[in-house]
Amino acid sequence: MTVELLTADVQPGFVEKTPLELYVAPAKPSLVGMTRAELADALGTIGVPEKQRRMRVQQLWHWLYVRGTQNFDDMTSVSKELRVVLEQSFTLARPEVVAEQVSADGTRKWLLRLPSENPGERPHEVECVYIPDTSRATLCVSSQVGCTLTCSFCHTGTQRLVRNLTAGEIVGQVMVARDRLGDWPGGVKPTDGVVPDGDRAVTNIVMMGMGEPLYNLDAVRDALLIVQDGDGIGISRRRITLSTSGVVPMIERAGAEIGVMLAISLHAVRDELRNELVPLNRKYPIAQLLEACRNYPGASNARRITFEYVMLKGVNDSIADAKALVRLLKGIPAKINLIPFNPWPGTKYECSDWDQIEKFSEVVFNAGYASPVRTPRGRDILAACGQLKSATEKLSARERIALRAMAMTDDDE
Numbered sequence: 001m002t003v004e005l006l007t008a009d010v011q012p013g014f015v016e017k018t019p020l021e022l023y024v025a026p027a028k029p030s031l032v033g034m035t036r037a038e039l040a041d042a043l044g045t046i047g048v049p050e051k052q053r054r055m056r057v058q059q060l061w062h063w064l065y066v067r068g069t070q071n072f073d074d075m076t077s078v079s080k081e082l083r084v085v086l087e088q089s090f091t092l093a094r095p096e097v098v099a100e101q102v103s104a105d106g107t108r109k110w111l112l113r114l115p116s117e118n119p120g121e122r123p124h125e126v127e128c129v130y131i132p133d134t135s136r137a138t139l140c141v142s143s144q145v146g147c148t149l150t151c152s153f154c155h156t157g158t159q160r161l162v163r164n165l166t167a168g169e170i171v172g173q174v175m176v177a178r179d180r181l182g183d184w185p186g187g188v189k190p191t192d193g194v195v196p197d198g199d200r201a202v203t204n205i206v207m208m209g210m211g212e213p214l215y216n217l218d219a220v221r222d223a224l225l226i227v228q229d230g231d232g233i234g235i236s237r238r239r240i241t242l243s244t245s246g247v248v249p250m251i252e253r254a255g256a257e258i259g260v261m262l263a264i265s266l267h268a269v270r271d272e273l274r275n276e277l278v279p280l281n282r283k284y285p286i287a288q289l290l291e292a293c294r295n296y297p298g299a300s301n302a303r304r305i306t307f308e309y310v311m312l313k314g315v316n317d318s319i320a321d322a323k324a325l326v327r328l329l330k331g332i333p334a335k336i337n338l339i340p341f342n343p344w345p346g347t348k349y350e351c352s353d354w355d356q357i358e359k360f361s362e363v364v365f366n367a368g369y370a371s372p373v374r375t376p377r378g379r380d381i382l383a384a385c386g387q388l389k390s391a392t393e394k395l396s397a398r399e400r401i402a403l404r405a406m407a408m409t410d411d412d413e
């Protein structure tokens with residue numbers, strides 16, 4: 001009997017969850033997340049003459065992204081007739097907040113439901129986390145529902161269903177956060193939790209929620225260009241960080257097309273260990289990844305690349321690992337961000353002991369790197385890095401074992 005092996009371009013031991021869930025656009029689309037060109041086209045479909053479109057787009061942009069308007073009727077600079085026609089064909093919808101949790105440390109987590117037009121399909125959910133500090137406040141935004149990758153220490157990686165978010169759903173997370181934080185002109189800030197002093201409740205964005213942003217580059221680019229736009233939300237690209245597990249062929253495009261700060265989820269200094277922690281490493285090993293970092297457009301001493309390193313007890317936290325890490329990053333304008341592992345139910349890993357994290361950090365610091373240890377925030381509400389996963393989409397233990405077993409089997413080929 002001939003056994004046909006599924007070879008495709010799958011790397012040994014590298015298994016991704018496929019296929020992606022389909023997105024079906026609602027009959028009445030939201031204007032949130034459309035680029036200026038898409039807005040102009042949308043206006044074209046409802047009969048706005050071409051020569052007026054630029055001006056109308058400018059008006060809509062202002063109402064959407066400076067005022068945070070949720071009703072067409074409030075757009076007083078837009079003619080009444082046009083408001084009526086807009087209302088008939090479009091919405092200003094953002095993802096719906098189904099739950100909001102506030103941590104003892106002021107971190108907020110929103111569970112957001114994405115409308116689904118697929119008959120019979122459950123609506124998808126994503127999480128978005130707000131991490132306030134005294135002088136800045138960071139919004140951690142998701143790029144996908146779940147993630148096709150299966151990093152062994154990450155809770156999101158255990159989620160079964162995966163769908164790319166649209167640009168509207170990505171920008172929508174920022175809009176929802178600002179709605180809830182009273183962060184529009186005339187808005188009322190919440191009294192529970194912490195919102196920083198100053199006039200902006202969201203000052204920084206990190207693409208570090210659920211999903212691999214470079215597997216959804218076009219939507220992430222459109223969304224982040226909207227968030228950066230100076231006539232709208234206006235968060236500068238230096239205050240936006242995109243974190244990737246290392247999708248090497250997309251790194252250059254991210255730099256050239258979005259221009260935001262880059263963070264790399266490195267987590268290991270040897271391919272053998274990184275293959276296990278970040279299975280994508282089997283496709284794009286460390287040397288290739290670091291080469292892409294060396295070529296990242298705009299990387300300089302003033303715009304360093306952040307290397308994230310999760311501290312896993314007895315796995316990657318030895319002093320020898322710390323020394324190897326600084327050797328590895330030589331010549332790259334880098335910052336090293338040590339992340340205490342955030343445990344989640346069922347994980348086999350433990351967080352390194354605090355004194356080990358300190359020793360590790362000292363080696364990195366003595367080599368000349370700033371080595372902030374990322375203080376875990378919102379752990380009590382499972383809002384910390386890698387704890388995100390929507391409760392409705394859990395991968396059963398059996399499915400997870402099957403997935404990991406597939407990875408092992410491939411490994412042995």
Ligand code: SAH
Nearest residue numbers: 154208211212243244245265341342385386
């Ligand atoms: N997919 C992207 C971005 C989302 S994950 C990426 O992997 O970079 C954001 C960061 O959280 C990554 O550095 C990821 O490795 C880290 N992370 C995942 N699970 C974690 C956990 N349980 N504890 C601490 N950090 C975790």
Ligand code: SF4
Nearest residue numbers: 147151154157211245
């Ligand atoms: Fe996906 Fe990032 Fe989690 Fe890996 S760490 S499974 S790439 S979200």
